Amino acid sequence: xxxxxxxxxxxxxxxxxxxxxxxxxxxxxxxxxxxxxxxxxxxxxxxxxxxxxxxxxxxxxxxxxxxxxxxxxxxxxxxxxxxxxxxxxxxxxxxxxxxxxxxxxxxxxxxxxxxxxxxxxxxxxxxxxxxxxxxxxxxxxxxxxxxxxxxxxxxxxxxxxxxxxxxxxxxxxxxxxxxxxxxxxxxxxxxxxxxxxxxxxxxxxxxxxxxxxxxxxxxxxxxxxxxxxxxxxxxxxxxxxxxxxxxxxxxxxxxxxxxxxxxxxxxxxxxxxxxxxxxxxxxxxxxxxxxxxxxxxxxxxxxxxxxxxxxxxxxxxxxxxxxxxxxxxxxxxxxxxxxxxxxxxxxxxxxxxxxxxxxxxxxxxxxxxxxxxxxxxxxxxxxxxxxxxxxxxxxxxxxxxxxxxxxxxxxxxxxxxxxxxxxxxxxxxxxxxxxxxxxxxxxxxxxxxxxxxxxxxxxxxxxxxxxxxxxxxxxxxxxxxxxxxxxxxxxxxxxxxxxxxxxxxxxxxxxxxxxxxxxxxxxxxxxxxxxxxxxxxxxxxxxxxxxxxxxxxxxxxxxxxxxxxxxxxxxxxxxxxxxxxxxxxxxxxxxxxxxxxxxxxxxxxxxxxxxxxxxxxxxxxxxxxxxxxxxxxxxxxxxxxxxxxxxxxxxxxxxxxxxxxxxxxxxxxxxxxxxxxxxxxxxxxxxxxxxxxxxxxxxxxxxxxxxxxxxxxxxxxxxxxxxxxxxxxxxxxxxxxxxxxxxxxxxxxxxxxxxxxxxxxxxxxxxxxxxxxxxxxxxxxxxxxxxxxx
Ligand code: GLC
Numbered sequence: 102x103x104x105x106x107x108x109x110x111x112x113x114x115x116x117x118x119x120x121x122x123x124x125x126x127x128x129x130x131x132x133x134x135x136x137x138x139x140x141x142x143x144x145x146x147x148x149x150x151x152x153x154x155x156x157x158x159x160x161x162x163x164x165x166x167x168x169x170x171x172x173x174x175x176x177x178x179x180x181x182x183x184x185x186x187x188x189x190x191x192x193x194x195x196x197x198x199x200x201x202x203x204x205x206x207x208x209x210x211x212x213x214x215x216x217x218x219x220x221x222x223x224x225x226x227x228x229x230x231x232x233x234x235x236x237x238x239x240x241x242x243x244x245x246x247x248x249x250x251x252x253x254x255x256x257x258x259x260x261x262x263x264x265x266x267x268x269x270x271x272x273x274x275x276x277x278x279x280x281x282x283x284x285x286x287x288x289x290x291x292x293x294x295x296x297x298x299x300x301x302x303x304x305x306x307x308x309x310x311x312x313x314x315x316x317x318x319x320x321x322x323x324x325x326x327x328x329x330x331x332x333x334x335x336x337x338x339x340x341x342x343x344x345x346x347x348x349x350x351x352x353x354x355x356x357x358x359x360x361x362x363x364x365x366x367x368x369x370x371x372x373x374x375x376x377x378x379x380x381x382x383x384x385x386x387x388x389x390x391x392x393x394x395x396x397x398x399x400x401x402x403x404x405x406x407x408x409x410x411x412x413x414x415x416x417x418x419x420x421x422x423x424x425x426x427x428x429x430x431x432x433x434x435x436x437x438x439x440x441x442x443x444x445x446x447x448x449x450x451x452x453x454x455x456x457x458x459x460x461x462x463x464x465x466x467x468x469x470x471x472x473x474x475x476x477x478x479x480x481x482x483x484x485x486x487x488x489x490x491x492x493x494x495x496x497x498x499x500x501x502x503x504x505x506x507x508x509x510x511x512x513x514x515x516x517x518x519x520x521x522x523x524x525x526x527x528x529x530x531x532x533x534x535x536x537x538x539x540x541x542x543x544x545x546x547x548x549x550x551x552x553x554x555x556x557x558x559x560x561x562x563x564x565x566x567x568x569x570x571x572x573x574x575x576x577x578x579x580x581x582x583x584x585x586x587x588x589x590x591x592x593x594x595x596x597x598x599x600x601x602x603x604x605x606x607x608x609x610x611x612x613x614x615x616x617x618x619x620x621x622x623x624x625x626x627x628x629x630x631x632x633x634x635x636x637x638x639x640x641x642x643x644x645x646x647x648x649x650x651x652x653x654x655x656x657x658x659x660x661x662x663x664x665x666x667x668x669x670x671x672x673x674x675x676x677x678x679x680x681x682x683x684x685x686x687x688x689x690x691x692x693x694x695x696x697x698x699x700x701x702x703x704x705x706x707x708x709x710x711x712x713x714x715x716x717x718x719x720x721x722x723x724x725x726x727x728x729x730x731x732x733x734x735x736x737x738x739x740x741x742x743x744x745x746x747x748x749x750x751x752x753x754x755x756x757x758x759x760x761x762x763x764x765x766x767x768x769x770x771x772x773x774x775x776x777x778x779x780x781x782x783x784x785x786x787x788x789x790x791x792x793x794x795x796x797x798x799x800x801x802x803x804x805x806x807x808x809x810x811x812x813x814x815x816x817x818x819x820x821x822x823x824x825x826x827x828x829x830x831x832x833x834x835x836x837x838x839x840x841x842x843x844x845x846x847x848x849x850x851x852x853x854x855x856x857x858x859x860x861x862x863x864x865x866x867x868x869x870x871x872x873x874x875x876x877x878x879x880x881x882x883x884x885x886x887x888x889x890x891x
Contacts, residue, residue, distance in 0.1 A: 122234065122235040123229075123232050123233075123234060124145045124146075124164065124232055124233045124234075125144075125145050125210055125229060125230070125231075125232045126143045126144070126145040126146055126148065126162060126210060126211045126230060126231040126232055127143050127144025127145040127210050127211065128143060128144050128208060128209040128210050128211065129141050129142070129143050129195070129206065129208040129209065129211050130142050130143060130144065132190065132195055134188065137151060137152070137181065137183070137184065137186070138150070138151050138170070139151070139186075139188070139195075139197060140168075141195075141206070141211065143210075143211050144210075145164060145231075145232060145233065146162050146163055146164035146165070146231075146233060147162070147163050147166065147167055147168055148160065148161065148162045148163075148168065148211065148231070149161045149167075149168040149170060150197065150204060151170060151181055152181065152182075152184040152186060152197075152199055152202070153179055153181045153182065153184075153335070153352065154179075154181075154182050154184060154201070154348070154351070155182075155184055155199040155200055155201030155202060156199075156201040156202050156218075156337065156338040156339075156344075156348055157179075157202075157335055157336070157337055157338070157348050157351075157352065158197075158202055158204055158215070158335070158336050158338075159308075159333070159334070159335050159336075160204075160213065160332075160333075160334055160335075160336070161331050161332070161333045161334075162231045162233075162239065162241075162331060162332040162333075163331045163332075164233035164239060164332075168331060168333075169331065172533060174310060174483065174530070174531075174540065174543045174547070175543075175546070175547060175550055175575065176308065176353060176543070176546075176573065176574055176575045177308070177352055177353065177575075178352070178353065178354040178575070178578070179351050179352045184199050185199065185200075186198065186199055187199075192208075193207060193208055193209070194206060194207055194208060195208065200218065201217075201218050201338055202215065202216070202217065202218070202336070202338040203215070203216040203220070204216075210230070211230060211231070212225070212226040212230045213225070213226050213230065213231075214226065215303070215336055215338065217301075217303070217338050217339065217340050218338070218340070219340075221301070223295075223297075223301065223303040223338065223339065223340070224243060224244075224295065224303055224305070224336060225243065225244045226241065226242065226243055226244070227242040227243055227244045227321070227322040227324075228242070228322070229242045230242060231332055233332075234326075236328070237328065237329045237330075238326055238327065238328055238329070239309070239326070239327050239329075239330065239331060239332035240324055240325065240326035240327070240332065241324060241325055241326075241332055241334065242322050242323075242324040243322065243323055243324065243325075244321065244322055245264075245317075245319060245320065245321055245322055245323045246295075246297055248297050248298035249264065249295050249296075249297060250262045250264055250295070250296045250297075250698075250708060251263045251264050251293050251294070251295055251317050251323075252293065252294045252296065252342075252603060252606050252696070252698070253290070253292050253293040253294050253304070253603055253606045253607045254268055254290065254291070254292070254293050254315065254603060254607065255270075255288045255289060255290025255291075255292070255572075255574075255603065255604060255607045255609070256286050256287060256288035256290070256572075256582065256584060256600060256603070256604050256607075257284065257286065257600065257603060258279045258280060258281050258282070258283050258284065258286065258596060258600060259281040259282075259596075259599070260281075260599050260711045261599040261602060261603060261696055261698075261710075261711050262708070262709075263293070263315075263317055263603075264317050265317060265318055266284075266315075266317050266318065267284075267314065267315070267316045267317065267318055268284055268285070268314065268315045268317070269284055269285045269312065269313070269314050269315075270285060270289035270290075270291050270312065270313040270314075270315075270542060271285045271289065271312040271313075271541065271542065272285070272286075272287055272288065272289055272512040272521075272541060272542050272544070272545055272571045272572075272573075273285050273286060273287065273512055273520060273521070274287065274510065274512050274514035274520055274521075274570075274585075275287070275585065275586065276586050276620070278588055278590070278593075278620075279584075279585075279586075279587055279588075279593065279596065281596075286584070286585060287512055287545070287570045287571045287572070287584075287585045288545075288570075288571060288572040288573075288576070288582060288604075289310075289313075289542040289572070289573050289574070290572070290573065290574045290576075290604075290607040290608070290609070291306065291307040291308075291309065291313050291315070291325070291574065292304065292305070292306040292307075292349055292353075292574060292607050292608070293305055293315070294342055294345045294346070294606060296342055296698060296702055296708065298703075298705070299703055300341070300342075300702030300703030300704075301339060301340050301341070301702075302339040302340065302341055302342040302344070302345045302702060303336065303337060303338060303339045303340070303345060304336070304337035304339065304345035304346075304348065304349055305325075305334055305335065305336055305337070306334060306335040306337070306349060306352065306353070306574065307325050307327070307333070307334050308333045308334060308335060308574075309327040309330045309331065309332070309333055310330070310539055310540055310541075310542045310543050310573065311327045311328045311329045311330050311538065311539055311542075312327070312328045312538075312541075312542075313325060313326060313327040313328070314326045314327075328538070329538065329539060330539060335349075335352060337349055341702060342606075342698060342699050342702050343689075343691060343699060346606060346608070346689075346690050346691055346692070346699075347689055347690055347691070349607075349608055349690070350577070350608045350689070350690025351690070353574045353575040353577075353578075353608055354575050354577060354578040354608075355577060355578070355608075355686065355687055355688070355689070355690045356577040356578065356609070356610050356611055356683075356686055356687055357564070357578070357687060357817075358564065358683055358684060358687050358812070358819060359564065359566060359581070359611055359683060360504065360505075360563070360564040360565075360566055360814060360815055361676070361680065361785045361814030361815065362394045362395065362432055362504075362505075362566070362784070362785045362786065362814075362815075363394075363395075363505065363566040363581065363611070363640075364394075364639075364640075364641070364676060364679060364680065364683070364785070365392065365393070365394025365395065365641070365672070365673065365676075365784055365785045366391075366392055366393055366394055366395075366641055366642075366643075366669045366672055366673075367393075367394060367395040367396075367397065367434075367640075367641060367642035367643070368382065368386070368393060368395070368396055368397070368642070368643055368653065369396070369397035369399065369615075369642055369643065369644035369645075370397075370399065370644065370645055370651075370653075371399040371400070371619075371644070371645065371646050371647045372398070372399035372400060372401035372402070372647070373396065373397075373398065373399070373401075374401040374415060375415045375416070376415065376416045376417060376418070376419075376422050379396055379398075379422060379426075379433075380422070380425075382396060382653070383396060383426055383429060383431055385653070385655065386654075387429065387783070389654070389655055389662065389666065390666060390783075391654050391662075391665070391666045391669050391670075392669050392670060392672075392673050392781070392782065392783045392784055393431055393669075393783070393784060394430070394431060394432060394784045394785055394786075395431065395432050395433070395434050395505070395642075396426065396431060396432075396433055396434075397433075397434050397435070397436065397507060397642070397644070398433060398434070398435040398436060399436050400436055400438070400473050401415065402415065402416055402419075402435055402436075405442065405444075405474060406438075406440075406442060406472075406473040406474035407441075407442045407444070407447055407449070407474060408437050408438060408440075408441060408449065409437075409449055409494050409495075409497040409498075410447075410497075419501050420501050420502070423501050423502040423503060424502060427502060427786075429784070430783060430784030430785070430786030430787060431784060431786075432503075432504060432505060433502075433503055434503070434505040434506065434507050434566070434568070435498060435503060435506060435507065436506075436507045436508075436509050437495075437506050437507065437508055437509075437552065438472065438473065438508070438509050438510040438511070439479050439480060439482075439508075439510060439511050439513050439544075439548055440470065440472035440473065440474060440477030440478075440479060440510065440513070440515075441453060441459070441474075441477055441478050441479070441480065442474035442475065442476070442477055443469055443475075443476040443477055443478055444474075449494065450478060453478065453480065453490075454467070454478070456490070458480050458481065458486075458487045458490055458491075459478040459479060459480060459481060460478070460479045460480070460481045460522060460526045460528065460537070461481075461526065461527065462523070462525060462526055462527065463525070463527045468522055468523060468526045470513070470515035470516070470517065470522060471515060471516040471517065472510060472513075472514065472515060472516060473510075479513055479522060480548070481528055481529050482544060482547035482548045482550075482551055483528040483529055483530040483531065483535075483540055483543070483544075483547060484528070484529035484530070484531060485531055487529070487551075488547065488550065488551035488554070488555075489551070489554075489555075491548070491551045491552070491555060492551045492552065492554050492555020492556070492558060492559075493555055493558075493559075494555070495552065495555045495556055495559055496559050499556065499559040499560055504556070504560055504563055504564075504565060504566065505556075505565065505566030505567065505568070506552050506556065506565075506566075506567055506568075507567075507568045507569075508545070508548055508549050508552055508567060508568065508569040508570065508571075508580065509569075509570050510570070511544065511545035511548045511549070511569060511570060511571040512541075512544065512545055512570070512571040513544055513545070513571075521537075521541060522537045522541070522544075523537065524536060524537050524538035524541070525537070525538070528540050542573050543573045544571070545569060545570070545571025545572055545573070546569075546571070546572050546573040546575065546576050546579070548569075548571075549567050549569040549572070549576065549579050549580040550578070550579045550580075552565075552567050552579075552580075553565055553567045553578075553579035553580060554579075562816045562817060562818075563815055563816055564815060564816065564817060566581070567579055567580040567581070568580060568581045568582075568583060568640075569581070569582055570582075570583065570585050572609070574607070574608065575608070576609060577608050577609045577610065577611070577690075581609075581611035581612060581613075581639075581640050582604060582609050582611070582612045583612065583613055583614060583615065583640060583642065583644075584597060584600055584601070584604075584612070584613070584614040584615075585619075586615075586619045586620055586646075587614050587615055587618055587619050587620070588618050588619065588620045588621040589617060589618025589619075589620070589621040589622055589623035589624070589627055589645075589649065589652070590618060590621060591627060591726060591727055591728055593614070593618055594618070594627065594630060594631050594634065594724075594726050595712060595726035595727075597613075597614035597634075597638075598634070598711065598712055598713075598714060598724065598726070599696075599711045599712075600614070601613060601614065601638060601639070601694055602692075602694060602695070602696045602714055605639075605692025605693065605694050605695065605696075606692060606696070606699070608690055609692075610639055610682075610683065610686040610690075610691075610692050610693050610694075611639050611640050611683070611693075612638075612639055612640055612694075613635065613638045613639055613640030613641060613642060614635075614638075615642065615643070615644040615645070616628075616631045616632055616634075616635035616641065616642060616643040616644070617631050617632070617643050617644075617645060617652040618631070618645070618652075619644055619645055619646050619649075620646045620649060621649060622649050622650040623645065623649070623650060623652040623656075623657075624657060625657030625658060625660065625661035626661075626728055626729075626763065627728070628643075628652055628654075628656070628657060628661055628665065629661050629664040629665060629763055629764070630724065630725050630726065630763075632654070632664070632665045632668045632669065633664070633668045633724060633725075633766035634722070634724040634726075634766070635668075636668040636669065636671050636672040636675075636766075637671075637672070637675065637694075637716060637720075637722050637766070637768075638694055639679075639683075639692075639693040639694055641672055654666065654669070660763075663764075664763065664764045667764065668766065670781050673779065673781055673782055673785075673789075674778045674779055674780070674781060675778060675779075676779055676785065676789075677777040677778065677779050677789075677792060677809070677811075678716070678717070678720070678776050678777055678778065679693065679716070680810070680811075680814070681717075681777070681808070681809065681810045682716065682717045684810045685717070693716060693717070694714050694715075694716060695714060695715040695716070695717070695718075696710070696714060696715075697710045697713065697714070697715060697736070697738055698710075699715070700715055700718055700738070701738045701739065704738055704739065706736050706738075706756075707736065707738050710736050712724070712726055713735065713736060718771070718774075719770060719771040719774035719775075719776060720768070720769070720770055720771070720774070720776065721735075721737070721738075721742060721768070721769040721770075721771070722766065722767075722768055723735040723759070723766075723767040723768075723769070724766060724767070725761045725766070725767070730761065731760065731761055731762050731763070732758055732759065732760055732761055733758070733759060733761050733767060734756050734757070734758055734759075735756065735757055735758075735759050735767055735769070736755075736756050737751055737752075737753035737754070737755060737756075737757060737769065738753050738754065739753050739754040740753045740754075740771055740772060740773075741753055741771075741772035741773075741800065742769040742770065742771060742772060743769065743770045743771075743772055743797045743862060743863065744759070744767075744768075744769055745768040745769060745770055746765060746768065748862050748863055748884070748885055748886065750772065750800070750863065751769070770795070770797050770862075771797070772797050772798075772799055772800065773797065773798070773799035773801075773803055773805050774796075774797050774805065774807075775794055775795065775796050775797075775805050775806070775807035775829055775831065776794075776795045776797075776807075777792055777793070777794055777795070777807070777809055778792075778793050778795055779791065779792055779793075779854075780792075780793075785814065788853030788854065789853070789854060790854065790855050790856060791854060791855070791856040791857070791858065792852070792854040792856075792857050792858075793857070793858045793859070793860050793888075794807070794809075794829060794857070794858070794859050794860065794891070795860045795862065796831050796839075796841075796859060796860065796861050796862065797862045797863065798831065798833050798839065798861065798862075798863065798864075799833060802833050803833075804830055804831060804832040804833075805829075805830070805831045805832075806828070806829065806830050806831075807828075807829045808826060808827070808828050808829075808846075809825075809826065809827045809828075809829060810824070810825070810826050811824070811825040811826075811850060811852045812824050812825065812850050813850060818849075818850075819850075821849075822847070822849040823849045823850045824847045824849050824850050825845070825847060825848060825849070825850040825851065825852050826845070826846050826847040827843055827844060827845045827846065828842075828843070828844045828846055829841065829842070829843050830842045830844075836865060837865060837867055837868055837869060838868070838869050838870075838871070839861065839868060839869070839870045839871070840871045840874075841859065841870060841871065841872050841873070841877075842872075842873055843872065843873060843891070856890070857890070857891040858880070858888050858889060858890055858891060859872075859877070859888070859889045859891050860886060860887070860888050860889075861886065861887045861888075861889070862885065862886055863885045863886075864882075864885055864886065864887040868887060870887075870889055872889075872891065877889040877890070877891075878890075
């Protein structure tokens, strides 16, 4: 624990930052074009500029030599396009324009500013611009506009807008409570969006894997700094927040469709320690009628914490267990940490040592660190042959019927003072050796990438699922991210909303927090509220710590159990809508769970909302995040909204106070929306019998549209046309007539529903509904809700 020594004046000396012996990039001495790359030789270093698209530019400054643009530790996936650049040089300036983005370079000293397609400046160097420090630091100082708000930055505690904060990227295992100031955490995504008052947005990705710091505290300037390497950044011209995310995710990749089972309800505990305990757990879910897709095996399943083993006493027959659970529609996901126990009699270790798979110092000595299995070696995932070896080791699991793996401790976490691997370990890095100091932040991502690719090779066409704690930019291509060791605090319930929203803005759609809280002790009310929220977050897992009170759905009595059951079931009902959003994310990079600012960037009230979110464009979730609260204020953006529970219509563009008794999650559907909901089921393994299209007709007579997407949810056949898609359009032709058109546009997959209905909310009495021209007969009517068979 820190005491006041932490703020002793001496602690501030040499604490980094951009002070000290700073070398400004200085004046431009020569300027030349080499194909598509613009090179500037400056007093304080060399600079290269390259356009990747008309709206994405890369700036690289190397204080010590020619900028290197080729190195890529599996982060970038975009090849530069052949962009036409109009270049103009005058005495004081160089201008590079693509039509979508203009880069203006002042020559003496070099200062860069960026303009959008309409000629508006959206980002610019400050009084000081790029430069380098005495210990190899590189930094860039930029102007901060009066109304600039900063979002993204991956996994960070605190509220959505990071203006006023100083944030560090250095993947760290933080068991201590995640306070608003607790930084860094497990994930480094050095990307941010700037959103201005008028809703215009731009973005920046600082492509540097060293420890980096973003200082957003100043009123007029902000900066980003890395402890080493090049100053290498990408600029995204926007101009909307959605454009920026599309641009960033085109650069670092998009998430493939997860297997549908990864979107069901997951139950975890550190640990379900024996086969009998797992069987009892699953039986209880069944007996209590609570749907379940996955049970996690935490570290106790292993033989002395050796990865790729089972403890024979605790789990005498894992194959049978996995098979039996599978027959109930439930999958098992085991934890796999990077630390490999240093035990010469253990095959993974001895083979790894023999073939040079582990991290070493320059002199060839292995690096050992203490983790759960005590003295352990760590695979060097920066090398292709190690990634392949590691991936192949997963046949141990896949042969038992396992299709998903949970990567933990992959910062990597080590039980020592620095909390991680020694910084002077030299990684092989695919033939470009580099220290751990440089590659620390990508270690976890490379491990999860190796795991995903290995599982993909082994699963014969099935989609793998990988969950990771540590990550770098681009992780979305391989794994889901959960926010690590939170606690059963109401504050942490509140915190996980902006945290996951910023993760989503940073390209990671499949993310979530431990529902109920990991450390500390949960309670019925907290679990009820957290499950309500988790049910509509992208990733939904209840997980808790060894010594904490149990927090399975039934742990706090019948009242809580009933609420938890109701919301786990709600999750399964909402899967078609959620799955559609995952499909969209796989194409566009847009998050599932969206801050209001993404859809309403020029609405000042929307920009300030931290405790509500949108699912896609049409659904608004306003969780209760305080104990004892039975009402809450909700901000409804412009338009009209319908209360999901009561069908009450509420005019938007204002704050409302809504009732939220303990069994109610405030939930609203945008008027005019179509939301596909499925009938209940006990796991995603069984098909939903019914699919209902819920229509909330526009009272302004506007048509409603929705593209319904389905595929098998298990394989990659969607990439080869195994897709069902229909376009639905419902037009209120007159107050009493609704014309619905359903057109199948892709039929490479046949959905398993046996029954389809159209459910019209707030339907006027006497409404006539026509489907592709023929009148439908009313099947049933409850209050204002009319149901038709399709
Ligand atoms: C770490 C993980 C946690 C896990 C525990 C034991 O603390 O964050 O989720 O349960 O290790 O493996």
